[in-house]
Amino acid sequence: MISDPSHWVTQFPRCGGLRQSPINIVTSKAHTNSALAPFNFIGHNKQINISLENTGHSATFRLPQSVGLSGGALPGNYRAANFHFHWGREGSPGSEHTIDGERLPMEMHIVHIKEPYGSLTEAEHDMAGIALLAFLFEETAEDHPHLDTLIEALGRIQNNGSSTEVINFRLSDVVPSASELHSYYRYMGSMTTPGCEQAVAWTVFKRMLPVSSRQLSAFISKCRFWTGQPMTDIFRPTQPLDGRVVYKSNSGLLLPSLTLVCSFCLLLHI
Template structure:
């Protein structure tokens, strides 16, 4: 972005009362944008008690036998999608044919978009951390609860938005299908640019539902302003591979609205503030908490006794 265009953009946003927000790495003495530590000053929900992302301490996650597998619809179908550089991230729009159910979610959800969070050259950039460790990259698939027509409508429901989070771990080999995403990012380098990706399959990037039976669940928020606290988060335990070559290619493609390289586009982890993180248990009763197992066993014994008395 040229200096004159940037100054015009800055003046326009200031005169219209729209706040400029940015990530931690963008902020400097010369910038006037609000970094994550100051988001709440302009967007009050960002200072709420159900904020995301969080650090997941795996040993403290509560095993929950009521968290079943998911059902994905449209993941295997070839679709044409659009990728847009919003100035804060590169967002891939998804058609309504991509849907989600199961996973103990309170209803059916349709997909809206997916996007990624990354670090910089040689540095990890996932938003969620596991036991204090930040992974290489994180992918979010955003879903809206039916029958809401938009994210704005869904934000008034505590579980109006279902976000699936996939963590990428650096590996020696390439992710076999991630180059499609890398090529698309190369075509939307500047703020406001867009491009089309044809014959794309979500199943090329993320595993099938049958491979994603182990996951963490908690209630939280969007990770960008206004940080709406209306999200049922699912963070899958299975990590996806990404090579150092692919990661370097991704972090070098796009630029923020300021013209700076789009790197470190992740929000720092937020306090848990008394929330409970649950973990699915693969449907194995041996992994239940003892009280749950006792209740199930008692129910079976009662049913058996009723049969004997009849």
């Protein structure tokens, strides 16, 4: 694992591709696409047991295949694989995507694999084989009511290779319901870690999630990299748009499913 993102391309050539992520989203230049319909979240309200592992470069929460996703003009059904967070360091923001040049305090990604692929490795050969939901956080005076459970779990995996389990967890405790997430941005991009596979349909929700300064400090302080150094600044700098178009949803108009599929074909060929 190369720690400096500017050097990734020397070992992982795809990190120098033309559809890399994250990006800076310029809100005034996003194109409205009425085909970007609401999502259908599967299993978000159910209590599940999830495993959490310190992989040496991030902290990954593994999700069961009972959690999934459809809708959102995506070309098929997707099963969840994991979720994870990106953060900076004390006093500095750490989101991956930026909005009009502004980096937010933290970002959460839920990674989904397109059916019937059985793994991320299989899905990486499909331009839309992976659907990634991105939630940006804004700092608030009040705590997020359910983040402390995850923070406490992070404290149990301080070192590389350590793992733990979170019992009776519900994604709906952390992220809003699909009915509250009808406004979002969509673009075609890549994974934000090596090998930067260009197989991701990105959804960046406009609605931000709350995190208090206390909780943000706790996230940043819990884990260590494989080197033993504090796990901070775990975000990739924004990448060039390279001619891609960023779309935004228009929840006031829902189009037939055939139009949704055709619209996604347009996204794939920009």
